[in-house]
Amino acid sequence: MKRSLRRALWAGAVVAVTVAAVPVTTAFGAGTVTTTFTRAQDWGTGHETRVTVTNGSSAAISTWRIEFDLPSGTTISSAWDADVTSSGNHYVAVKKSWAGGIAPGASFSWGYNGTGAFKAPLNCTINGAACGGGTPPPTTTPPTTTPPTTTPPTTPPPTTPPPTTPPPNTGGKKVVGYFAEWGVYGRNYHVKNIQTSGSAAKLTHILYAFGNTTGGRCSIGDSYADYEKAYTAADSVDGVADTWDQPLRGSFNQLRKLKQMNPHLKVIWSFGGWTWSGGFTQAAQNPAAFAESCYNLVEDPRWADVFDGIDVDWEYPNACGLTCDTSGPNAFKNVISALRSKFGSSALVTAAITADGSNGGKIDATDYAGAIGNLNWLMPMTYDYFGAFAAQGPTAPHSPLTSYTGIPQQGFNSDAAIQKLKSKGVPANKLLLGIGFYGRGWTGVTQAAPGGSATGAAPGTYEAGIEDYKVLKNTCPATGTIAGTAYAKCGSNWWSYDTPSTINGKMTYANNQGLGGAFFWELSGDTSNGELIGAIKGGLG
The missing domain is CATH 2.60.40.290 (Immunoglobulin-like)
Incomplete structure (x- = not known):
């Protein structure tokens, strides 16, 4: 159930913009x-x-x-x-x-x-x-922000530039999407695609994944993808090519251009993930030194204007992921406190966390509620609960919204995680619901309904057992739903994934629970016209 498992496997919200003017x-x-x-x-x-x-x-x-x-x-x-x-x-x-x-x-x-x-x-x-017609009355209150555009205005908007301080954690619903730095390679997914798909207009925040934590310090994940890769005019978000001598290139510069075209967008640098969480154990031994290193990197003068804060993707504090951590239940809280102290009150400090809602599970291993006062929001990774990492099955939806008869593990569903976090004192409006823009699948399956046996992972474009929604919607269209998510059997392959329809249902749940919005992994899994982001945006209202 680790979203960032795909960090190793692949390397190879929404909400309308809040406006000050009266509509x-x-x-x-x-x-x-x-x-x-x-x-x-x-x-x-x-x-x-x-x-x-x-x-x-x-x-x-x-x-x-x-x-x-x-x-x-x-x-x-x-x-x-x-x-x-x-x-x-x-x-x-x-x-x-x-x-x-x-x-x-x-x-x-x-x-x-x-x-x-x-x-x-x-x-x-x-x-x-x-239809009849009408003429809108004049407005006397100018807007204080510039809305998203697909192409930059012919002249700079004559409004006051948006403040550098992120808005407080109140108001509109958040739509937060991950951009994977390694997607610029085999996936051929670039910052420009966020714009051309229409997704930039629907996102409120982008999480750039991932920075490294080796040695208990924040460090660059991939310098070439991050700030060295030169973009041609055709591949650049604004149609302007990089030059050999410009001080910043790569995805960082492309994100800078994207923000200029979409001033409502905030970008947060995410550190850790499945592969690079090991350094958090050492970071927890000296949180102040870790926070200092992170601040110096995120606020590097070459790209300080690109990032609006930091995201901690620790998998998992005081529990096991790729490696096991035994820092104790207060380690996460102490690291977050040090980051907030160093970054200040105006920066965004967020975290993606376990969604294990089982009794005595990973949520119970750490004092997440104790850290919430220093966080803008928490993102329980409510996907990857089940998959072909259990090669023989049973088949099960990887992102069930609720429990259901026959679910392989109690507490492994979105609602269980949300309710457990709320019961511990995490405010609902500081929780975002997680959505996967991909499916997980098995092969050797004879039973169409969930719960069947399998022989291994279904073939996938980049890795067996995983496939993007944009592929699955055509190659294995959903034929059924269970626990608020979709599934399909195509030949001997069985897949589960979210569709625009099931996402709409999940957004209804998020609204009814008073959640702060939704987040997803990750942008390149959506269609070229942003079907899934559109469903999130429309569902959150």
């Missing part, structure tokens, strides 16, 4: 089905619009189609959670294939970024019926 809304109606265009943000040379389809009828609607014109000077530059096409200034938006119907009284939201100032759409129709 301006334009509604159109077609009978009892309405469409609302809300100006989320407007910075003069561009804007962000949230579109909500509400079913006010007594019957479910299975699909929807919105057609509208945008006034001269306004165009759509990017959209999410709807398929949008255009001909001149005429736009058509239709329901994505993964989005379900809209029940009576329910609604569905999608959004777009546009060039020019916000202007109310004209000639709107919804499902072919004519």
